[in-house]
Structure formats: C-alpha cells, structure tokens
Amino acid sequence: MDKVISRWRQRISQLCKIRGRLEGQLMRPRPMRIGSVVKQYMFCGKASCACHRDPQKKHGPYYYLSYKEKGQSRYKYLGKATSPEVERARNYQVFQRGMAQLGKIHREIIDLLWTIGETKMKEGNEE
Ligand SMILES: [Zn+2]
Secondary structure (H helix, E strand, O other), X not given: OHHHHHHHHHHHHXXXXXXXXHHHHHOOOOOOOOOEEEEEEEOOOOOOOHHHOOHHHOEXXXXXXXXXXXXXXXXXXXXXXXXXXXXXXXXXXXXXXXXXXXXXXXXHHHHHHHHHHHHHHHHHHHO
C-alpha cells in the first residue's frame, strides 16, 4: 500500500508543478476579447479568377469573431491573421483553456488526496 501511496504523492507533486506554471501564466493574461475566432476562405467576384475552379485557390484566410450578444450569435470581421483583434481573441481562447486545465488539475489533486485519505480511514477501521 505504501508504494501505491508514494506513487500518488509523486503524481500530486508533479501536478502542483504544472499548476504553478499555469497559474503564473494565468495571473498575467494578455489583452483579450471575448469570443472565438472563425477562419474562412472565400470566392471573389471575378468569374475568371482561379478560386472559382480550384477550391485550394480560394482567398483568405479571413478571420471573424464569433460571440454572443443577448443570447444571439454574432459575427464581426477581424481582418487578416496578424490583426491585433485576432490576437486578442486568441488570447481569450488560450486563457479559457488554461482556466479549464487548472480546474482539471485541481480536481485530480483533490481526488488523489481523497484516495490517500480513504486508505488511511480503511486502515484505521481495521485496527
Ligand atoms: Zn478569386
């Protein structure tokens, strides 16, 4: 049992390190704007253009921000890949993912602590 418990403790230490790094990033978020970035390639108005014959030659990518306003889905044109608004929307997604990951790590630590605690409770009951 002790071997198993020490493996759980190792896992907890490992998770704490990952969590520490993640919290370090999350406490200094970059500028953000709420929404998710949608990438699109498009046909143009010129009938003679190659984009009408070959889908690989469609124009773009063009970026849109997809977000909700009063429960309704909305889109806003953001521009090319390098636009600061695209960056801000990406930063938001990175932040969201980081927060979700933090929650997962936290729950795993709590589960492991409970598991360790429960083995001690069982031992306590057997005596
Ligand atoms: Zn075209």
